[in-house]
Amino acid sequence: MTILRGSVLVVSALAKSFGGVQAVREASFAVEAGQLVAMIGPNGAGKTTCFNMVNGQLRPDSGSVRIGGVEVVGRAPRQIWRLGVGRTFQITATFASMTVRENVQMALLSYHHRLASWWLRAAHLYREEAHALLARVGMADQAERPCSVLAYGDLKRVELAMALANAPQLLLMDEPTAGMAPAERIELMALTADIVRERRIAALFTEHDMDVVFAHADRIVVLNRGSVIAEGVPDEVRANAQVRQVYLGSRH
Amino acid sequence: MSSLVIQFLNGLAGASTLFLVAVGLSLIFGVTRIVNFAHGSFYMLGIYVAYSIISRAGAGGGLGPAGFWGGILVAAMVVGALGALIEILLLRRIYHAPEMFQLLATFGIVLVIKDYVLWAWGPEDLLGPRAPGLGGSVEILGRPFPEYDLALVFIGPLVLGLLWLLLNRTRWGTLVRAATQDREMAGALGVNQKWLFTAVFALGSALAGLGGALQIPREPAQLFLDMGVIADAFVVVVVGGMGSIPGAALAAFIIGEIKAYCVGIGQVGFLGYSVSLSKLTLVAEFIVMAIVLVMRPWGLLGRQQGAQRIAAGARERPAAGRAMQIAVLAVAGALAVMPFVAQPYTIVLLIDILVYALFAASLQFLMGPAGLVSFGHAAYFGLGAYGAALLVKKAGLPMEFALAGGPLAAALGAVVFGWFCVRLSGVYLAMLTLAFAQIAWSIVYQWDQFTGGSNGLVGVWPAPWLASKTAFYYLAFTLCGCGIWLLRRIVYSPYGCALRAGRDSPLRCDAIGIDLARLQWAAFVLVGTFAGLAGAIYAFSKGSISPETLGIPLSVDALVMVLLGGIHTASGPVVGAAVLTWLQDTVVRNTDYWRALLGAIIIALVLVFPQGIAGFARRRWARSEAA
Ligand SMILES: Nc1ncnc2c1ncn2[C@@H]1O[C@H](COP(=O)(O)OP(=O)(O)OP(=O)(O)O)[C@@H](O)[C@H]1O
Ligand SMILES: [Mg+2]
Numbered sequence: 001m002t003i004l005r006g007s008v009l010v011v012s013a014l015a016k017s018f019g020g021v022q023a024v025r026e027a028s029f030a031v032e033a034g035q036l037v038a039m040i041g042p043n044g045a046g047k048t049t050c051f052n053m054v055n056g057q058l059r060p061d062s063g064s065v066r067i068g069g070v071e072v073v074g075r076a077p078r079q080i081w082r083l084g085v086g087r088t089f090q091i092t093a094t095f096a097s098m099t100v101r102e103n104v105q106m107a108l109l110s111y112h113h114r115l116a117s118w119w120l121r122a123a124h125l126y127r128e129e130a131h132a133l134l135a136r137v138g139m140a141d142q143a144e145r146p147c148s149v150l151a152y153g154d155l156k157r158v159e160l161a162m163a164l165a166n167a168p169q170l171l172l173m174d175e176p177t178a179g180m181a182p183a184e185r186i187e188l189m190a191l192t193a194d195i196v197r198e199r200r201i202a203a204l205f206t207e208h209d210m211d212v213v214f215a216h217a218d219r220i221v222v223l224n225r226g227s228v229i230a231e232g233v234p235d236e237v238r239a240n241a242q243v244r245q246v247y248l249g250s251r252h
Numbered sequence: 253m254s255s256l257v258i259q260f261l262n263g264l265a266g267a268s269t270l271f272l273v274a275v276g277l278s279l280i281f282g283v284t285r286i287v288n289f290a291h292g293s294f295y296m297l298g299i300y301v302a303y304s305i306i307s308r309a310g311a312g313g314g315l316g317p318a319g320f321w322g323g324i325l326v327a328a329m330v331v332g333a334l335g336a337l338i339e340i341l342l343l344r345r346i347y348h349a350p351e352m353f354q355l356l357a358t359f360g361i362v363l364v365i366k367d368y369v370l371w372a373w374g375p376e377d378l379l380g381p382r383a384p385g386l387g388g389s390v391e392i393l394g395r396p397f398p399e400y401d402l403a404l405v406f407i408g409p410l411v412l413g414l415l416w417l418l419l420n421r422t423r424w425g426t427l428v429r430a431a432t433q434d435r436e437m438a439g440a441l442g443v444n445q446k447w448l449f450t451a452v453f454a455l456g457s458a459l460a461g462l463g464g465a466l467q468i469p470r471e472p473a474q475l476f477l478d479m480g481v482i483a484d485a486f487v488v489v490v491v492g493g494m495g496s497i498p499g500a501a502l503a504a505f506i507i508g509e510i511k512a513y514c515v516g517i518g519q520v521g522f523l524g525y526s527v528s529l530s531k532l533t534l535v536a537e538f539i540v541m542a543i544v545l546v547m548r549p550w551g552l553l554g555r556q557q558g559a560q561r562i563a564a565g566a567r568e569r570p571a572a573g574r575a576m577q578i579a580v581l582a583v584a585g586a587l588a589v590m591p592f593v594a595q596p597y598t599i600v601l602l603i604d605i606l607v608y609a610l611f612a613a614s615l616q617f618l619m620g621p622a623g624l625v626s627f628g629h630a631a632y633f634g635l636g637a638y639g640a641a642l643l644v645k646k647a648g649l650p651m652e653f654a655l656a657g658g659p660l661a662a663a664l665g666a667v668v669f670g671w672f673c674v675r676l677s678g679v680y681l682a683m684l685t686l687a688f689a690q691i692a693w694s695i696v697y698q699w700d701q702f703t704g705g706s707n708g709l710v711g712v713w714p715a716p717w718l719a720s721k722t723a724f725y726y727l728a729f730t731l732c733g734c735g736i737w738l739l740r741r742i743v744y745s746p747y748g749c750a751l752r753a754g755r756d757s758p759l760r761c762d763a764i765g766i767d768l769a770r771l772q773w774a775a776f777v778l779v780g781t782f783a784g785l786a787g788a789i790y791a792f793s794k795g796s797i798s799p800e801t802l803g804i805p806l807s808v809d810a811l812v813m814v815l816l817g818g819i820h821t822a823s824g825p826v827v828g829a830a831v832l833t834w835l836q837d838t839v840v841r842n843t844d845y846w847r848a849l850l851g852a853i854i855i856a857l858v859l860v861f862p863q864g865i866a867g868f869a870r871r872r873w874a875r876s877e878a879a
Pocket of ligand 2: 047048049088174
């Protein structure tokens with residue numbers, strides 16, 4: 001495997017165990033700017049755990065995570081976010097008491113260091129920027145709805161808009177299309193791929209729908225029981241015997 | 253050497269008592285997830301019931317051991333039965349309500365029981381008989397030690413052993429343990445949850461009653477036992493880890509011993525000062541709790557609890573509608589002309605209402621938008637009151653400076669307390685705020701030379717230009733009005749929105765760069781300042797203050813005001829403060845039993861209006877507008 005110097009995210013020999021469970025073992029991979037990399041693997045393979053270590057929510061037992069050349073192991077998520085890392089969650093985490101627009105405004109306010117203000121009205125700040133981000137993910141018409149009433153697929157879009165608020169160099173998306181109909185999945189991933197390319201973002205996503213993965217990913221990292229068992233362009237991965245074993249073997 | 257041993261034994265006797273009180277609370281929390289404020293009341297009832305039974309048993313002549321110990325057991329069973337009754341009639345209906353409401357409902361029970369005890373046994377202290385055969389003392393290493401205390405040293409471990417057998421060697425115990433570990437799973441196993449909860453609640457209450465009844469030979473039955481005991485029990489349970497019985501035992505042992513040694517050692521010299529350790533006993537357990545919670549947020553042997561539901565899903569909006577604006581202006585206008593139309597007595601009452609409205613608004617800011625429940629909000633009120641009073645009395649500053657200095661003192665308190673509190677969440681956070689309030693109270697209560705101790709401070713009068721009630725009313729109206737308005741304004745500022753964001757999803761906050769702990773710390777300081785301002789105004793309006801301004805009852809009053817008005821409604825705390833203050837004033841003048849009435853109101857409120865009066869009105873309003 002070649003890791004280019006210019007990679008935005010470089011993960012090497014990352015490991016984490018919970019009690020006796022070795023969730024991630026010595027995983028290494030990299031993501032370059034403008035590239036959409038899929039991380040796939042069966043349930044419990046350790047994908048979310050990897051994400052959590054990259055954005056600082058979990059501290060790895062060992063290994064290194066470099067983002068834009070900076071070692072981030074040991075930093076808090078909010079410090080890593082300041083380096084330009086956007087994140088969406090497998091189980092969506094949005095502010096339920098706020099509208100869609102207010103959710104995105106929160107991320108923008110944080111990005112522009114405006115949270116210490118006790119006087120201004122938050123609703124009047126960064127409205128247009130929030131609107132532009134929502135328009136980009138196809139949520140402009142729902143901007144004034146409370147987040148608590150949205151369909152799950154729309155929540156995922158709100159999360160994407162929030163993740164883009166800090167003009168990230170790295171985007172982490174944990175199952176961005178979960179809860180969507182097949183047509184909507186393809187459409188959202190196409191949209192994401194466009195954004196990633198136009199803004200030269202390095203994007204890492206997990207996905208269980210292989211149609212989505214093979215249609216849009218530039219590279220694929222395959223995780224099984226915490227280990228990276230294959231890594232490469234879609235055709236290489238498709239041809240990999242071990243991957244076929246993991247994905248097909250258990251079913252046949 | 254021998255004194256060390258005696259103190260150790262004293263500590264064990266104290267630990268036994270603490271364990272008996274706390275273990276029932278922990279057991280109940282473990283299974284039902286209810287933090288039972290009324291646990292101290294069950295303890296108190298235990299003493300009173302045992303007193304009645306034992307004095308009746310001994311009426312015909314000498315009291316035999318069977319009469320004494322039998323009486324204690326019967327008292328425990330009576331209290332257990334009462335616990336079962338309360339569980340069936342009230343708690344069953346609110347297991348799915350947010351924790352805050354459950355707590356409040358159990359506090360309603362506290363008030364009702366207190367007035368029942370007052371009605372049934374009267375206000376005098378009742379001293380029970382000595383235990384037959386254990387009235388003397390034994391010689392240990394040449395020093396006398398009370399026989400009954402020695403018995404207590406054995407009773408604690410005995411009860412612990414019996415509980416262990418019950419929980420580990422019976423089928424029922426297996427069910428209780430399963431439910432403690434995983435409620436859903438226990439439900440799936442076909443456990444009849446309803447009756448399991450009732451039984452656990454009855455057992456826990458009976459243990460509290462037993463703990464109380466066993467104190468008969470040691471202390472008189474008194475009306476204020478409930479609050480003192482519940483504070484002790486909370487500390488033990490939180491230090492040990494909520495739901496953990498071995499944890500309760502360990503914590504009781506540690507706290508019992510520390511207290512005993514504090515009493516035993518007495519005065520110590522420290523950097524040239526002489527510090528009285530025996531005075532520290534009141535505070536010692538709270539200091540232990542603060543240290544343990546910071547190092548191990550789930551207690552010594554506790555496990556992490558799931559996310560806490562305060563009252564999620566609320567949607568704060570600026571009071572935009574024209575009707576609302578007109579209503580606010582109308583109220584403000586009416587208040588402004590009051591001195592021209594109202595009786596002097598009404599003006600005094602209105603000053604109280606304004607002060608409490610600001611106090612409640614500051615708590616509402618913390619509980620609603622910030623989602624941080626405080627059980628010790630009176631700490632800031634009291635610090636503000638004492639800060640202002642001391643600046644006038646001891647530093648000789650003019651009243652105007654003291655009025656600014658009081659809130660500053662409260663803010664400083666909030667800087668310290670808040671730093672610890674933001675490390676915790678949910679019930680543990682609430683308990684820690686309670687602990688800090690209790691520490692502040694103990695210090696003020698015991699520091700006679702400086703704070704006037706239990707007598708408080710008198711002669712705290714405003715400056716001459718504010719001497720008339722009318723002038724002071726306008727001062728209170730202006731300051732409280734501005735304070736409430738400012739708090740409302742902050743809710744919709746970026747800072748206020750960030751706090752709400754933290755309440756909704758700490759995970760997302762962290763992922764968009766929001767340093768939640770720091771914002772929440774600032775929130776404590778902010779509301780502490782406003783509560784302190786309310787306290788300072790209060791001090792000058794009354795001319796005297798007492799430790800009650802930092803007491804648990806005042807903290808609870810604030811909670812009731814907020815919940816009465818509605819936790820997520822801007823006008824809520826103002827409505828709540830007005831209703832509660834007016835109600836107390838009216839009821840207190842007409843009956844001795846206003847607490848029972850307040851308790852009944854709280855219980856009814858929790859059952860009928862979980863969104864509070866203003867919240868209820870707003871929902872009705874929204875519905876009629878939509879129609
Ligand atoms: N906080 C935790 N405590 C204990 N074990 C955990 C924890 N988080 C994850 N695990 C375990 O680590 C392993 C990897 O989990 P992870 O969530 O990373 O898998 P995943 O690949 O994201 O799965 P899925 O496709 O279901 O989302 C699993 O065996 C899981 O049970
Ligand atoms: Mg996952």
